[in-house]
Amino acid sequence: MSLERFIEKWTHQDYxxxxxxxxDLKTVEARFGxxxxxxYRAAVLAxxxxxxxxxxxxxxxxxxxxxxxxxxxxNAEEIIRLTEDWRGGGMPDxxxxxxxxxxxxxxCFDASPGANRSIVWFWDHxxxxxxxxxxxxxxxxxxxxxxxxxxxxxxP
Numbered sequence: 001m002s003l004e005r006f007i008e009k010w011t012h013q014d015y016x017x018x019x020x021x022x023x024d025l026k027t028v029e030a031r032f033g034x035x036x037x038x039x040y041r042a043a044v045l046a047x048x049x050x051x052x053x054x055x056x057x058x059x060x061x062x063x064x065x066x067x068x069x070x071x072x073x074x075n076a077e078e079i080i081r082l083t084e085d086w087r088g089g090g091m092p093d094x095x096x097x098x099x100x101x102x103x104x105x106x107x108c109f110d111a112s113p114g115a116n117r118s119i120v121w122f123w124d125h126x127x128x129x130x131x132x133x134x135x136x137x138x139x140x141x142x143x144x145x146x147x148x149x150x151x152x153x154x155x156p
Contacts, residue, residue, distance in 0.1 A: 010144065027080070028080060037117045044073075051072065052071060055149055067133065105124050107122055107133055
């Protein structure tokens with residue numbers, strides 16, 4: 001699975017992914033009235049929430065990749081709290097945040113009735129823009145897995 005590869009490549013062995021309980025995901029779904037994408041649910045239940053190291057950002061910068069890094073994945077309590085906080089700070093009310101980049105921008109799912117739940121959206125808190133980050137959680141994670149570590153001595 002892609003999240004397993006992501007964990008092997010971009011996390012430190014001394015910091016295990018945070019375990020996720022199905023009941024916690026159901027709490028998020030009940031709070032926002034939608035179902036989380038199946039690939040996200042399966043991945044985080046099987047592997048947990050990784051804590052990427054700075055090596056991922058360095059690899060993205062060294063490759064001059066045209067996408068943002070992911071620096072943190074939110075647990076259920078954080079999903080609820082941060083989504084509610086950012087909705088009050090300009091994030092569209094139909095988005096539910098599940099991760100952040102190093103600049104505090106958010107990766108989200110769309111909780112609108114009838115929305116394509118698979119799509120990962122990127123909300124830029126500086127300009128309020130919302131763009132598609134990937135067509136699914138799996139393809140979003142695979143994008144990071146395709147990045148190579150920065151060369152020795154790389155300085156961003």
